[in-house]
Amino acid sequence: MTIELRNISKHFGALKANDSISLTVPPGCIQGILGENGAGKSTLMKIFSGFLKPDSGEIVFDGKSLKIDSPDDAIRLGIGMLHQDPLDFPPFRVIDDFIVGSPGGIVPDRRKALADFNTLSKQFGFSLSAEVRVGSLTVGERQQLEILRLLWLGAKVLILDEPTTGISQAQKEILFATLKTLADQGMTVFFVSHKLEDVEALCTKAAVLRQGALVGSMDRPFDKAALVRMMFGREVELASKSSIAPGKKVLTIKTGSVDSIRLRIKDVNLQVRAGEIIGIAGMEGSGQDLFLRACGGLVEPSGGQFCLDESETPMNGKTYHDYMRQGVTYLPAARLEKGLVPGMSLAEHFTLSVKPKSAFIDKKAAVALSNERIAAFNIKGRPDSPVESLSGGNQQRTLLSLLPEIASLILVEHPTRGLDIESTIYIWGKLKERCTAGTAILFISSDLDEILRYSDKVLVFFAGKVTPLIASESLNVQKLGELIGGVGWDALEANNNA
Amino acid sequence: MLDDRKTRILFGSGSVLVALALTTAIVAATGNNPLQAYANIIQGATGSPNVAANVLVSWVPLALATAGLLFTFTGGLWNIGIEGQITLGAIFCTWALRSLQNTALSPGAIIAVAVAAGMLGGMLWALLAGALKTFGGVNEIFGGLGLNFVATALNLWLIFGPWKRPGVASMSGTLPFEPELWMPTISVQSRLAPVPLVLAALALVTAFILLRGSHFGLRLKAVGKNPRAAYLLGIPTWQHMLLSFALCGAFAGLAGAVQVSAVYHRLIPSISSGYGYTGLMVAMLVNYSPVFAGPVALFFAALGVGSIQLPIVLKLDSSLAGVIQGFLVLFVLMGNGLRLKLLRRKRGTL
Numbered sequence: 106m107t108i109e110l111r112n113i114s115k116h117f118g119a120l121k122a123n124d125s126i127s128l129t130v131p132p133g134c135i136q137g138i139l140g141e142n143g144a145g146k147s148t149l150m151k152i153f154s155g156f157l158k159p160d161s162g163e164i165v166f167d168g169k170s171l172k173i174d175s176p177d178d179a180i181r182l183g184i185g186m187l188h189q190d191p192l193d194f195p196p197f198r199v200i201d202d203f204i205v206g207s208p209g210g211i212v213p214d215r216r217k218a219l220a221d222f223n224t225l226s227k228q229f230g231f232s233l234s235a236e237v238r239v240g241s242l243t244v245g246e247r248q249q250l251e252i253l254r255l256l257w258l259g260a261k262v263l264i265l266d267e268p269t270t271g272i273s274q275a276q277k278e279i280l281f282a283t284l285k286t287l288a289d290q291g292m293t294v295f296f297v298s299h300k301l302e303d304v305e306a307l308c309t310k311a312a313v314l315r316q317g318a319l320v321g322s323m324d325r326p327f328d329k330a331a332l333v334r335m336m337f338g339r340e341v342e343l344a345s346k347s348s349i350a351p352g353k354k355v356l357t358i359k360t361g362s363v364d365s366i367r368l369r370i371k372d373v374n375l376q377v378r379a380g381e382i383i384g385i386a387g388m389e390g391s392g393q394d395l396f397l398r399a400c401g402g403l404v405e406p407s408g409g410q411f412c413l414d415e416s417e418t419p420m421n422g423k424t425y426h427d428y429m430r431q432g433v434t435y436l437p438a439a440r441l442e443k444g445l446v447p448g449m450s451l452a453e454h455f456t457l458s459v460k461p462k463s464a465f466i467d468k469k470a471a472v473a474l475s476n477e478r479i480a481a482f483n484i485k486g487r488p489d490s491p492v493e494s495l496s497g498g499n500q501q502r503t504l505l506s507l508l509p510e511i512a513s514l515i516l517v518e519h520p521t522r523g524l525d526i527e528s529t530i531y532i533w534g535k536l537k538e539r540c541t542a543g544t545a546i547l548f549i550s551s552d553l554d555e556i557l558r559y560s561d562k563v564l565v566f567f568a569g570k571v572t573p574l575i576a577s578e579s580l581n582v583q584k585l586g587e588l589i590g591g592v593g594w595d596a597l598e599a600n601n602n603a
Numbered sequence: 604m605l606d607d608r609k610t611r612i613l614f615g616s617g618s619v620l621v622a623l624a625l626t627t628a629i630v631a632a633t634g635n636n637p638l639q640a641y642a643n644i645i646q647g648a649t650g651s652p653n654v655a656a657n658v659l660v661s662w663v664p665l666a667l668a669t670a671g672l673l674f675t676f677t678g679g680l681w682n683i684g685i686e687g688q689i690t691l692g693a694i695f696c697t698w699a700l701r702s703l704q705n706t707a708l709s710p711g712a713i714i715a716v717a718v719a720a721g722m723l724g725g726m727l728w729a730l731l732a733g734a735l736k737t738f739g740g741v742n743e744i745f746g747g748l749g750l751n752f753v754a755t756a757l758n759l760w761l762i763f764g765p766w767k768r769p770g771v772a773s774m775s776g777t778l779p780f781e782p783e784l785w786m787p788t789i790s791v792q793s794r795l796a797p798v799p800l801v802l803a804a805l806a807l808v809t810a811f812i813l814l815r816g817s818h819f820g821l822r823l824k825a826v827g828k829n830p831r832a833a834y835l836l837g838i839p840t841w842q843h844m845l846l847s848f849a850l851c852g853a854f855a856g857l858a859g860a861v862q863v864s865a866v867y868h869r870l871i872p873s874i875s876s877g878y879g880y881t882g883l884m885v886a887m888l889v890n891y892s893p894v895f896a897g898p899v900a901l902f903f904a905a906l907g908v909g910s911i912q913l914p915i916v917l918k919l920d921s922s923l924a925g926v927i928q929g930f931l932v933l934f935v936l937m938g939n940g941l942r943l944k945l946l947r948r949k950r951g952t953l
């Protein structure tokens with residue numbers, strides 16, 4: 106079906122999040138939506154899927170104007186949206202989350218749902234288990250679950266708001282292949298992304314938003330430079346690589362092992378030195394997030410020795426707060442759930458993040474601090490904005506702006522998840538400043554380019570196995586992709602033994 | 604544009620009116636004249652200096668309980684166990700008074716120690732509920748309910764067992780203490796003691812200062828709203844929860860101690876008198892704001908005292924006060940829910 110968005114406008118207070126946007130999308134089209142952080146992409150998609158009500162404008166399907174008042178209405182009309190931050194139920198089992206929104210009466214047909222779930226899951230090549238808790242899934246797996254759920258509910262139009270930021274290269278390829286198949290069958294897909302490569306690989310058309318307005322659109326083949334100019338109004342240069350000579354030991358792991366119900370990581374030997382940036386790659390759920398948490402005391406290692414700084418005393422059994430006192434900080438991927446406190450303002454967050462000078466809050470200093478941080482991290486928001494009202498990218502900037510002044514080791518999951526190109530460069534600039542000052546960074550990313558571009562050394566996880574540190578110069582996307590998929594490990598091990 | 608403040612006032616007063624209308628209907632349905640009933644309540648709460656003093660007497664434990672609950676609510680905790688904490692405060696206070704009454708200590712010192720003991724008792728009982736939650740994984744609502752039963756049982760056992768009146772134990776409680784161990788009142792006939800009044804006001808001020816302006820309050824709020832994020836931000840999560848329990852318990856214990864040393868001068872079976880539960884209602888009604896907690900607690904106290912004589916004058920039960928209080932909380936909460944829903948729809952945010 107042909108979808109028309111006509112003159113959609115939406116204000117939040119004085120802010121024009123969408124300014125009379127009109128867009129026509131033919132059936133079977135994969136429509137890319139591009140734009141910098143805060144451009145209004147999510148807002149437009151939320152209006153389309155009934156989560157937000159526009160101030161004015163119309164949504165037209167095949168010439169018929171639609172009234173969409175709620176996500177329920179939208180899904181009944183066949184419009185399903187995958188949100189930037191997952192809207193699922195962490196304490197539920199996967200299968201219950203899958204069933205919960207279905208119109209199947211009071212007693213859902215679990216057996217049929219389970220069969221459907223497994224079929225769909227197999228079709229996409231996802232390895233989701235129906236009985237585990239949603240809360241134990243990674244961001245990427247939760248996105249997968251949500252896609253399956255929407256398809257199962259009969260979505261004919263699929264809206265994906267930055268779906269590729271949390272999933273691995275291999276899963277991305279499967280996802281893209283499936284989306285293309287679905288599009289060939291006449292499904293319309295809206296694909297919001299910051300990654301031009303993804304848009305290039307997948308989309309038939311691309312539209313660019315800037316400051317709430319539609320500033321241009323393009324059909325395949327895309328002129329990437331032109332798209333970047335439309336997005337930012339200027340050229341953007343990628344940062345060049347600059348390594349810092351590694352300093353003293355920050356983290357030493359000897360024959361470390363970490364266990365979870367699903368996985369066992371063992372025999373990790375690793376040394377991280379001040380100023381180093383180490384990228385951690387691997388398929389979702391290969392153990393990298395578990396390992397990263399163990400490096401910060403958030404999961405207790407099941408064996409080996411985890412030592413900080415030059416000390417020989419292992420930190421095994423110590424809590425995250427003990428690690429924090431030694432200068433370790435951990436930034437989670439699920440920002441609204443674990444990183445920020447919804448219902449509290451930016452100013453309150455910043456106040457929490459600094460060591461108090463007295464027992465009482467100096468309100469003036471708090472506002473000054475907020476304005477300083479907001480400016481330094483280029484956050485679109487005011488000191489009194491509640492964090493949940495910020496756009497996804499701005500929430501991510503906020504999370505990074507909460508890093509303590511002094512840190513010896515930063516552990517971070519998907520540092521630039523949801524950031525536009527310009528912000529990515531900016532945030533990495535900030536992180537690199539830290540490295541120059543002697544901080545080491547251990548980061549997980551599903552973006553292989555990001556890993557290769559920013560890290561000095563790379564660790565690859567595959568089903569609980571871990572490679573030794575590999576110099577990133579000796580890798581390329583192809584080789585790294587193979588390692589992530591479990592190919593080429595023998596050669597690596599032979600090399601290592603020699 | 605519908606702003607927050609205006610809709611809040613609009614819906615707030617609307618809800619109060621609905622609650623009053625419903626109460627009026629109920630009173631009318633019982634064959635009484637509602638206006639007369641209200642006039643009676645007002646008369647009963649303000650008609651003489653004596654009843655007005657009684658309102659203040661009942662405001663003290665209510666304000667203390669509410670002030671304490673503001674901490675636990677901020678920490679995201681439902682301290683249902685507050686009734687038990689009041690009771691334990693009373694028990695500890697009685698115990699201290701009994702142990703010290705025949706010593707050489709001055710009465711003032713004995714009272715001071717007894718009040719401190721009461722605070723300690725409430726605090727320990729609250730910490731027990733907190734420990735059950737943080738270390739035992741028992742939801743504080745269930746733990747609190749259980750501990751309330753235990754506290755009541757303990758109280759009755761003491762009154763009818765070890766601490767019973769010489770001769771025969773009775774529902775009227777333990778033997779009253781000597782008048783010099785009573786907290787001084789403003790006059791001989793009055794039950795109104797100035798010291799508890801000041802303490803209750805101080806409790807509210809403390810809650811205001813700590814919750815609105817201190818780093819502790821901000822951290823507690825973060826713990827209450829998102830414990831996982833709070834932990835990652837470096838906030839000792841369970842310690843803050845326990846601390847909020849301890850503070851609430853201390854205030855509740857103080858309320859119990861005041862009931863013993865200033866109001867009843869002995870330990871009685873229903874020493875907590877439901878002030879804890881009423882405090883929960885007040886805290887919810889004021890949306891956990893330390894500013895409005897005091898005045899609304901005063902209003903609730905006035906309702907309670909004002910309706911005491913209803914059964915005598917009219918054929919109405921004094922529980923009418925409870926009905927009004929309950930309706931108020933119910934409708935104000937409902938009104939606020941409705942308001943937020945409408946606002947979201949108007950603004951078009953989910």
Ligand SMILES: Nc1ncnc2c1ncn2[C@@H]1O[C@H](COP(=O)(O)OP(=O)(O)OP(=O)(O)O)[C@@H](O)[C@H]1O
Binds near residue numbers: 149499
């Ligand atoms: N509920 C809200 N209340 C107030 N302002 C909002 C709300 N939702 C979004 N905004 C503002 O509207 C603007 C557009 O937000 P939107 O989420 O659409 O951006 P986006 O293009 O999706 O950005 P990102 O790439 O960072 O996800 C932002 O400035 C954001 O702060």
Ligand SMILES: [Mg+2]
Binds near residue numbers: 146148266498
């Ligand atoms: Mg967005």
